[in-house]
Amino acid sequence: MKKTIIINGTFVTGRTEENVLEGCMVIEGNRLTYIGKEIPEPLENYDEIIRGERKLYMPGLVNTHGHAAMTLLRGYGDDLALQVWLEEKMWPMEAKFGPAGVRSGTLLAILEMIKGGTTTFVDMYDHMNEVAQAVSVSGMRACLTRGVIGLCPEDIQEFKLKEAIAFAKDWNGAAGGRITTMMAPHAPYTCPPDYIERFVQAAHDLDLPIHTHMSETKREVEANVEQYGLRPVQHLEKLGVFTRPTLVAHGVHLTDEEIAILAKYNVGVSHNPGSNLKLASGVARVPEMLRAGIQVSLGTDGAASNNNLDMFEEMRLAALIHKGVSGDPLAVPAAEAFRMGTSMGASSIWLDDIGTLEAGMKADFIALDLDQPHLLPRTDYVSHIVYSASAHDVVDVYVDGQCIVRGRECLTLDEEKIKREFEDTFTRLTKG
Amino acid sequence: MKKTIIINGTFVTGRTEENVLEGCMVIEGNRLTYIGKEIPEPLENYDEIIRGERKLYMPGLVNTHGHAAMTLLRGYGDDLALQVWLEEKMWPMEAKFGPAGVRSGTLLAILEMIKGGTTTFVDMYDHMNEVAQAVSVSGMRACLTRGVIGLCPEDIQEFKLKEAIAFAKDWNGAAGGRITTMMAPHAPYTCPPDYIERFVQAAHDLDLPIHTHMSETKREVEANVEQYGLRPVQHLEKLGVFTRPTLVAHGVHLTDEEIAILAKYNVGVSHNPGSNLKLASGVARVPEMLRAGIQVSLGTDGAASNNNLDMFEEMRLAALIHKGVSGDPLAVPAAEAFRMGTSMGASSIWLDDIGTLEAGMKADFIALDLDQPHLLPRTDYVSHIVYSASAHDVVDVYVDGQCIVRGRECLTLDEEKIKREFEDTFTRLTKG
Numbered sequence: 001m002k003k004t005i006i007i008n009g010t011f012v013t014g015r016t017e018e019n020v021l022e023g024c025m026v027i028e029g030n031r032l033t034y035i036g037k038e039i040p041e042p043l044e045n046y047d048e049i050i051r052g053e054r055k056l057y058m059p060g061l062v063n064t065h066g067h068a069a070m071t072l073l074r075g076y077g078d079d080l081a082l083q084v085w086l087e088e089k090m091w092p093m094e095a096k097f098g099p100a101g102v103r104s105g106t107l108l109a110i111l112e113m114i115k116g117g118t119t120t121f122v123d124m125y126d127h128m129n130e131v132a133q134a135v136s137v138s139g140m141r142a143c144l145t146r147g148v149i150g151l152c153p154e155d156i157q158e159f160k161l162k163e164a165i166a167f168a169k170d171w172n173g174a175a176g177g178r179i180t181t182m183m184a185p186h187a188p189y190t191c192p193p194d195y196i197e198r199f200v201q202a203a204h205d206l207d208l209p210i211h212t213h214m215s216e217t218k219r220e221v222e223a224n225v226e227q228y229g230l231r232p233v234q235h236l237e238k239l240g241v242f243t244r245p246t247l248v249a250h251g252v253h254l255t256d257e258e259i260a261i262l263a264k265y266n267v268g269v270s271h272n273p274g275s276n277l278k279l280a281s282g283v284a285r286v287p288e289m290l291r292a293g294i295q296v297s298l299g300t301d302g303a304a305s306n307n308n309l310d311m312f313e314e315m316r317l318a319a320l321i322h323k324g325v326s327g328d329p330l331a332v333p334a335a336e337a338f339r340m341g342t343s344m345g346a347s348s349i350w351l352d353d354i355g356t357l358e359a360g361m362k363a364d365f366i367a368l369d370l371d372q373p374h375l376l377p378r379t380d381y382v383s384h385i386v387y388s389a390s391a392h393d394v395v396d397v398y399v400d401g402q403c404i405v406r407g408r409e410c411l412t413l414d415e416e417k418i419k420r421e422f423e424d425t426f427t428r429l430t431k432g
Numbered sequence: 433m434k435k436t437i438i439i440n441g442t443f444v445t446g447r448t449e450e451n452v453l454e455g456c457m458v459i460e461g462n463r464l465t466y467i468g469k470e471i472p473e474p475l476e477n478y479d480e481i482i483r484g485e486r487k488l489y490m491p492g493l494v495n496t497h498g499h500a501a502m503t504l505l506r507g508y509g510d511d512l513a514l515q516v517w518l519e520e521k522m523w524p525m526e527a528k529f530g531p532a533g534v535r536s537g538t539l540l541a542i543l544e545m546i547k548g549g550t551t552t553f554v555d556m557y558d559h560m561n562e563v564a565q566a567v568s569v570s571g572m573r574a575c576l577t578r579g580v581i582g583l584c585p586e587d588i589q590e591f592k593l594k595e596a597i598a599f600a601k602d603w604n605g606a607a608g609g610r611i612t613t614m615m616a617p618h619a620p621y622t623c624p625p626d627y628i629e630r631f632v633q634a635a636h637d638l639d640l641p642i643h644t645h646m647s648e649t650k651r652e653v654e655a656n657v658e659q660y661g662l663r664p665v666q667h668l669e670k671l672g673v674f675t676r677p678t679l680v681a682h683g684v685h686l687t688d689e690e691i692a693i694l695a696k697y698n699v700g701v702s703h704n705p706g707s708n709l710k711l712a713s714g715v716a717r718v719p720e721m722l723r724a725g726i727q728v729s730l731g732t733d734g735a736a737s738n739n740n741l742d743m744f745e746e747m748r749l750a751a752l753i754h755k756g757v758s759g760d761p762l763a764v765p766a767a768e769a770f771r772m773g774t775s776m777g778a779s780s781i782w783l784d785d786i787g788t789l790e791a792g793m794k795a796d797f798i799a800l801d802l803d804q805p806h807l808l809p810r811t812d813y814v815s816h817i818v819y820s821a822s823a824h825d826v827v828d829v830y831v832d833g834q835c836i837v838r839g840r841e842c843l844t845l846d847e848e849k850i851k852r853e854f855e856d857t858f859t860r861l862t863k864g
Contacts, residue, residue: 071805071808071809072809074806074808074809074811074816074820075809075811075812075813075815075816075819075820076809076811076812077812078765078766078812078815078819079761079762079765079766079767079815080761080762081761081762082761085761108805108808109805111805112805112806115805116806218759274752276756277752277753277755277756278751278752278755278756278761278819279755279761280755280756280758280759280760280761280763281756282756282759283756283757303806303820306819306820307806307815307816307819307820308806308819308820309806310806310822317752319710320706320709320710320749321709321753321756323709323710323711323712324708324709324710324712324713324714324715324753325715325757326712327650327712327714328712329511329512329513329514329517329710329711329712330511330512330513331712333510333511334510334511335511371851373503373540373541373543373544373547373847373850373851374506374544374548374735374739374740374741374742374823376503376506376540376851376854376855376858377503377504377506377507377508377854377855377858378855378858379506379507379508379858380507380508380509380510381507383507383510383511383739384506384507384739387507387510387710387738387739387740388506388507388735388738388739388740390742390822390824391806392822392824392825393824415805418805419803419805419808422808422809423808423809423810426808426809426810426811
């Protein structure tokens with residue numbers, strides 16, 4: 001088994017103790033086997049020695065909610081009212097994607113994400129075989145699910161559910177375990193209650209978790225109350241969703257009682273600050289959720305509502321907006337935002353062996369170029385990561401022990417080919 | 433006079449008509465003399481031909497409020513309560529800066545700013561001769577002022593005022609006109625009323641504008657009312673400040689009446705969203721100010737409260753937070769945030785010949801590398817600039833017709849030397 005050592009590096013481990021250390025880290029196969037100040041054995045015992053001077057190593061970022069193929073809609077109709085944007089811009093274009101469009105848009109998203117330090121992402125979309133194949137070749141880690149909108153005739157509902165089940169079965173544990181799957185009714189407002197219950201049953205049958213959009217907008221919460229007499233959290237609780245491990249996206253409009261229910265069932269919340277702000281959905285009650293013990297992670301959402309897939313920005317937004325809105329300069333400190341982007345992201349998707357740099361964990365980590373004006377002086381590295389760094393500072397990326405980005409170059413994907421095909425796809429979609 | 437043409441470029445001009453065009457731009461000396469689709473005269477007539485394929489050209493960014501030397505305090509004591517941060521971290525360190533510290537911190541800030549596409553900045557600090565000299569060698573444009581805190585004995589007040597006047601006189605119009613100056617009483621809460629009036633008189637005598645902090649925190653506004661019976665805007669109005677052209681920083685806590693007063697006197701407001709959020713000062717009423725016709729520009733503030741000097745982020749925050757907080761997805765659209773970062777920044781500091789790409793304007797412009805995943809597809813370039821781009825996308829920077837950054841390398845400053853001296857300075861300050 002290949003044995004690599006990184007020496008003279010600066011490490012932000014994400015552990016409670018010795019969060020920052022100067023020293024070295026050993027990778028054997030797909031695992032970290034040592035991290036500490038001293039070199040554990042003579043350098044001649046290693047197959048590869050990497051000099052880590054002026055690099056900052058940290059766990060890879062975990063993006064817990066998104067729709068990768070929507071990179072094709074980046075900048076396509078911004079600054080419009082929500083319904084106009086959806087009905088006149090997003091939906092007509094998405095309807096034309098097909099498998100080829102999803103492949104092309106997803107590959108560009110993966111390229112952007114891995115070059116920017118995201119090592120794991122959640123994707124909820126259609127034509128998911130294309131997504132899984134793209135993940136497989138890219139070397140990234142992903143938790144994937146066929147997101148199903150149930151506002152359709154029963155036979156189509158049936159077809160979509162079967163498709164979602166087949167995808168979840170086929171790909172769970174694939175790509176050497178880098179791919180896991182979930183079941184995903186799209187949202188309470190796009191799936192009738194009995195249809196959601198069928199997803200819950202399937203998740204039980206397959207022993208899989210559930211992912212869904214929930215309480216993103218005030219309007220949607222009000223409509224849920226009008227239609228079902230319950231707010232979305234109680235509605236999903238009643239349908240049995242939380243009898244499965246669950247990750248909900250957004251959770252912007254929550255009452256104290258709803259927060260307590262989510263905490264009780266250990267439901268994770270993917271906070272998407274960039275998307276929530278851009279779509280004017282509001283500001284999620286993140287400090288309250290964290291205080292209640294909820295695992296709050298971070299997601300970019302699709303590139304149509306963000307508009308980039310830079311997880312450093314999501315950490316920064318999470319650390320900034322809750323201070324500004326609450327008036328408390330200690331709301332969501334940098335260290336908490338860092339955990340939201342790394343270890344809480346990992347545990348939110350039930351991956352307990354990624355998200356920190358510790359012996360025994362899988363080797364999913366990234367290196368930032370510290371030798372840049374905006375990352376000086378050498379004061380507080382966690383603060384630099386959250387308040388000053390960006391996707392562009394990432395130089396090296398490892399997933400499952402494999403180096404997939406080195407010196408800002410992606411080693412697993414042909415960047416030029418992907419960009420050209422993406423532009424061709426976009427041209428085809430807009431002309432077609 | 434040297435004549436340069438950029439051909440086959442994509443230009444975001446900042447003009448009302450033809451805001452985006454594919455074509456070419458001519459620079460003669462320090463001015464733009466042509467921008468349009470066609471090449472105006474045979475290429476052999478030009479001294480330099482630049483191929484602009486896959487580059488996005490736009491006006492240089494204008495940072496209208498900051499304290500450059502505070503890069504030395506980046507990450508030095510983040511996530512503390514405001515008073516602890518100021519009294520235990522910021523002030524003791526700043527007291528030790530001296531001219532050498534200010535020089536070193538400012539040079540690093542300038543390096544970060546110009547490499548990130550900021551071509552003009554406002555600086556309010558101490559030891560301003562050092563700042564002006566750094567600006568002079570860097571090739572940047574700046575509007576500088578000695579910020580004076582008047583909570584001190586009369587003889588010190590007198591000394592500081594004289595120093596501020598001497599600096600403003602000596603450097604106004606220096607560096608071939610790239611440097612202009614202002615008079616700056618630090619803030620209503622740090623300068624007694626009679627002292628502010630002396631700044632107003634000096635500004636009249638020297639025919640200079642005034643810059644000051646105003647209404648950054650709720651507490652400060654309340655204290656102003658307690659002490660003087662007036663809110664800060666009315667207080668400054670009464671002291672005659674607005675009889676001079678004025679730029680105020682922050683303006684977070686304003687009533688409708690105060691907004692009307694600022695509009696009446698044509699007072700510019702430098703909105704600092706990153707700093708206001710991080711310090712939990714609140715969210716300024718930017719949509720209301722813009723509707724009232726106030727020139728709202730963008731500032732990073734010092735790196736201790738931001739923590740980087742990336743003006744793309746300030747544009748993005750300005751475009752995002754007001755949507756999220758107001759619930760209106762059309763609040764501060766991308767095009768408005770773009771103007772805040774460029775042309776409104778320029779006019780806020782009374783520079784009417786920068787801020788757009790038009791024949792007759794000074795040649796202050798930047799080029800972004802468009803050939804990157806996060807800037808595809810080629811949909812809406814203004815949207816890409818505001819919602820997706822960052823300082824790291826900037827490859828070339830021109831100020832006053834001179835190329836000061838080419839291919840991400842600064843041509844006027846020795847980056848390695850500045851970074852090493854900066855680290856030495858920081859070490860000296862923390863050990864001393």
